[in-house]
Amino acid sequence: MxxxxxxxxxxxxxxxxxxxxxxxxxxxxxxxxxxxxxxxxxxxxxxxxxxxxxxxxxxxxxxxxxxxxxxxxxxxxxxxxxxxxxxxxxxxxxxxxxxxxxxxxxxxxxxxxxxxxxxNGLADSRIACGPLLYDAQLGGFELDGLPLRLTGLEWRVLSCLILRKGHVVPRMDLLERVYDGDADVDSNSLEVIVARLRRKIGAEMIETVRGHGYRLVPAEG
Known part of the structure; x- marks a missing residue:
């Protein structure tokens, strides 16, 4: 945010x-x-x-x-x-x-x-995407009913994605919401954060939309 x-x-x-x-x-x-x-x-x-x-x-x-x-x-x-x-x-x-x-x-x-x-058009404070649950009022994540441990940067990316689940979030939007304006940002740092999130919640849940950004989707099956 x-x-x-x-x-x-x-x-x-x-x-x-x-x-x-x-x-x-x-x-x-x-x-x-x-x-x-x-x-x-x-x-x-x-x-x-x-x-x-x-x-x-x-x-x-x-x-x-x-x-x-x-x-x-x-x-x-x-x-x-x-x-x-x-x-x-x-x-x-x-x-x-x-x-x-x-x-x-x-x-x-x-x-x-x-x-x-x-x-973002969400009436319920508890937002689900497959096995992932976000309490938008308290700011916590759960995966399969268990607390999900995230770093601050991971939390910023994932909260942005789940608030717009199913929609492509442009890369620049994510960068603006992850780093303070005076932060020294490496060119591939966002990709590193997304890779860490994929290991934690499942690679299939975060789609890369080339040339645009990322989209959070429910895991199949």
Whole structure:
């Protein structure tokens, strides 16, 4: 999962970014509305966390501009404001969910997972593909009913594939969701991760679609 975090409070932004990375999310952080608006309009994200009280450009205006530009990514508004009118304004501007400060980081993580799952057209939080089961709310995988042990990079690839099971996930989409922007990425590193996953879940479950990317399919038989 690739998250855009737009928050001007350095302490909150740092704690959230650290938490998101512990949960194996890829995170970009902007500390003002102008930069956040630019990133949201020019980069690809699965979800955004947006503060309303931002410098340079207010969060509500950032959201309006994203929607005006046709950006449909789910947006979770994060704010200290507690008036009902503020919430209504946020939802009218195109917000998908709302969390008030102070908050529990774990709640934010679960809400983000739910937003991404629903954005991919998945109503149930437990997503199955053959013997593989993904709990999209808690972030865990099982294979044949047993917990599946994955590295952080393997988890990022497999969660992206199972959220779009049966569909080709472009290679560039996977790379963007596996590595932070400043990571030094070897040209064949994604192929290495996919090879490791095939050994763990079965080679036939991850198809290579040459020139495009990869597709997760149920194992036959």
């Amino acid at each position: 690739k998250v855009l975090l737009v928050e001007d409070d350095a302490s909150i932004a740092g704690k959230l970014a650290e938490l998101f990375r512990r949960e194996n999310f890829v995170v970009d952080v902007a500390d003002n509305g102008r930069d956040g608006q630019h990133l949201g309009e020019t980069e690809t994200y699965d979800v955004a966390v947006l503060d309303l009280g931002l410098p340079l450009v207010p969060g509500i205006e950032v959201l309006r501009q994203w929607r005006k530009a046709g950006r449909s990514l789910p947006v979770l508004i994060l704010t200290a404001r507690d008036g009902w009118s503020e919430k209504v304004e946020g939802f009218k501007a195109g917000a998908d969910d709302y969390v008030m400060k102070p908050f529990r980081g774990e709640e934010v993580v679960m809400r983000l997972r739910a937003l991404v799952r629903r954005a």
